Amino acid sequence: MVDRIGNPNLRSKIMPADDAAAKIVPGMTVGMSGFTGAGYPKQVPLALAAMIEAAHLRGEYFKLKVLTGASTAPELDGALAKAGGIDFRLPYQSDPELRARINRGEIEYMDIHLGQVAQYAWFGFLGKLDMAVIEVSAILEDGRLVPSTSVGNNKTWLDLADQVIIEVNAAQPIGLDGMHDIYYGTALPPNRKPIPLVRPGDRIGEPYLRVDPSKVVAVVETQAPDRLGHFAPVDEASRRIAEHLVEFFRHEIRQGRLGPNLLPLQSGVGNIANAVLSGLRSGGFEGLTGFTEVIQDGMLDLIRTDTIQMVSATALSLSPEGVKEFAQNIDHYRSRIVLRPQEMSNHAELIRRLGCLAINGMVEADIYGNVNSTHVAGTSIINGIGGSGDFARNSFLSCFVTPSTAKNGAISCIVPMASHVDHTEHDVAIVVTEQGLADLRGLSPKQRARVIIDNCAHPEYRPLLEDYFLRACRDSRGKHTPHLLNEALAWHERFLLKGDMRA
Structure with missing residues (x-):
């Protein structure tokens, strides 16, 4: 993990998942990484779910507004839904527990085009983003982040969140470094400019995500694979x-x-x-x-x-x-x-x-x-x-x-x-x-x-x-x-x- 966390300042913020999860408080809006079961945080959501269950046993209110890239996995959507910790969720989900609670009316769910989520956040339509919980595969010496197996809305969450928790997952291939293209040329109307992409393979941005180190309140070391299912044989x-x-x-x-x-x-x-x-x-x-x-x-x-x-x-x-x-x-x-x-x-x-x-x-x-x-x-x-x-x-x-x-x-x-x-x-x-x-x-x-x-x-x-x-x-x-x-x-x-x- 020393090789995975190269920035000394961020390395000093390493802590257990329980301590990191404790920085999330009831009523927060939390943006989490994850897209179709890839690149989601593995440990903080589980620790958070346990903390929420304990709060509910004490008769305390503890629910969150949870925003992601798309569907995640049982360790995130499933655990938080089962704990009764989600008040509002967008934009896409596939977890059975979460789906059941949405259809019973226990969780408010906003279905939205995936291409619109980031701009809704930037426009202020989704309110203030309190916390981002993002999985990465490494942190460079200068503090830039090597993204994981999904990018999703991570750039937006890192830019807009007041505070950031980073999970560094050593199970993700280090060879992901260089596969990403993070475009920082977007702007709000009326100051938008054409996006300079004319072929699918054009690189118009940077290989890494940026984060303000002063916003990072915790770094959690993990080593867990993405939870991905087998595809059924073609019928x-x-x-x-x-x-x-x-x-x-x-x-x-x-x-x-x-x-x-x-x-x-x-x-x-x-x-x-x-x-x-x-x-x-x-x-x-x-x-x-x-x-x-x-x-x-x-x-x-x-x-x-x-x-x-x-x-x-x-x-x-x-x-x-x-x-x-x-x-x-x-x-x-x-x-x-x-x-x-x-x-x-x-x-x-x-x-x-x-x-x-x-x-x-x-x-x-x-x-x-x-x-x-x-x-x-x-x-x-x-x-x-x-x-x-x-x-x-x-x-x-x-x-x-x-x-x-x-x-x-x-x-x-x-x-x-x-x-x-x-x-x-x-x-x-x-x-x-x-x-x-x-x-x-x-x-x-x-x-x-x-x-x-x-x-x-x-x-x-x-x-x-x-x-x-x-x-x-x-x-x-x-x-x-x-x-x-x-x-x-x-x-x-x-x-x-x-x-x-x-x-």
């Missing part, structure tokens, strides 16, 4: 979705709308995304680039085989096998990966300028192309919108993917009306299920409905959707986007009452 539905999408890209090349190297890829996290990336490699594509939020195993494999030459992201989201591969060949990956703050990885202007091909998952789409990516039956949050909206609104092509059914066929993922809308029909260009692909570009609402029903709906649900659409066209008061308002959400109601949309 048949995911493989077929990938085939449809890869063939669509080939079609766009033949039409002259894409070049042989495509455009920078953005891929959400999950099984289908990995299948699509694998399909690109087996399909003979090469010379690709990526401008995305996270790098998961499928993209790492494309970098390893030089199918992808350069990827820009804000975090790694790898399985344990992927972590091992990354660490063993980190010199190769360091020349092909740039990790940036999420206000850059998810920046609307950059996404539009680069012309990204966005591929994101969804819960359901309705027949007119409105997409729900966050809620069950319109009321219960799953994880959050993440960065899908940043890319859907601004990409060259916005693709949403899902199996056509869920719960062994009891749920149709193509429905008459989406029970919650995260991405309106105006931001959705392509819908893909294992049944087929619907190209919605240049179509009116009724034309979109016919294409989605014909190409994406499961055969068991297709006649039901056709029947609804035909009767809506006949009986709806308005004929532009026909709906039967007394039936539009009846499928969801049937599932809630009987466990099957077909019942």
